Amino acid sequence: MEATPTIRYEQRGATAWITLDRPDAMNALSGPMCTELLEAIGRIERDPGIRVIVLTGAGRAFCAGADLKGVFEDAGGSPGPIDPMTDFLDQVGAMMERLRMCPKPTIAALNGLTLAGGLELAMACDLIIAADSARIGDAHANFGVFPGAGGAAILPRRIGATAAKYLLFTGDTLPAKELVPLGLVNRVVPDADLGSEVEKLAARIASKSPLVIRRMKQTVADGLEQPQASALRLERVVLDAHRHSHDIREGLAAFVGKRTPDFKGY
Structure with missing residues (x-):
């Protein structure tokens, strides 16, 4: 060794x-x-x-x-x-x-x-x-x-x-x-x-939301093994979960307020 x-x-x-x-x-x-x-x-x-x-x-x-x-x-x-x-x-x-x-x-x-x-x-x-x-x-x-x-x-x-x-x-x-x-x-x-x-x-x-990056990475990996219609349904399921997160609220608030978002990863 x-x-x-x-x-x-x-x-x-x-x-x-x-x-x-x-x-x-x-x-x-x-x-x-x-x-x-x-x-x-x-x-x-x-x-x-x-x-x-x-x-x-x-x-x-x-x-x-x-x-x-x-x-x-x-x-x-x-x-x-x-x-x-x-x-x-x-x-x-x-x-x-x-x-x-x-x-x-x-x-x-x-x-x-x-x-x-x-x-x-x-x-x-x-x-x-x-x-x-x-x-x-x-x-x-x-x-x-x-x-x-x-x-x-x-x-x-x-x-x-x-x-x-x-x-x-x-x-x-x-x-x-x-x-x-x-x-x-x-x-x-x-x-x-x-x-x-x-x-x-x-x-x-x-600098991006670690939560959205993690979910994107997983959805890409899972979706590649599925037909397109199934992958699209999976994407929507993940989005439905993601829309309750802090990071999406923070990102949208930062967009409206014209400031840099402070993502937390949850």
Whole structure:
């Protein structure tokens, strides 16, 4: 087990910044890193002072995927169905599911290479902002590895089956800007501006009602799995509950009074 922390945590205003901090290993996902990420997400969920989460990487990569070398060694050098490998994949899956289900909005700030498990980690976030130099790919096929955290299941839902199969089958890495038209990446910004641009975006989101953002996030997730008519009915049900909240009353009062609203999250 790694003796030093594998992530760095910092709170900037209402935004929590989590930095993957294994730059020598290109921030590859390890067991300890998954444990630390789970703990950080749980702490953030319980902290009402944090309204947005940003996930980024140290060095020249966001995340180059799973630490295959470490897992392979733990499995005794065998590629078979060995328990350490299964346990690790369960850890990764649980961490990413917790990130996907986090009620607070999440932003992946891709500072560099984003491959395989790194791409799956980015897709577990709500928004993806990338540096101009960032390159993105699946890469599992390059090593005869099958995706285990969304590469084959979630990527086609994000960019369509044809584009997803190209990334899956070839193992190619593409410039982040080529994935903006496909909807995988929201924006590409100059490398030097990544931190400041993401910070501004996070602050804008944090200024909104945390209650309405949480309900929007949940309704989008639930509605995607339903026919449009059912999703519209769900939206109305959520609205009927939301119209009794403090935040909608405060927002409307602020609109009428031409002032900045003071949202409380309830």
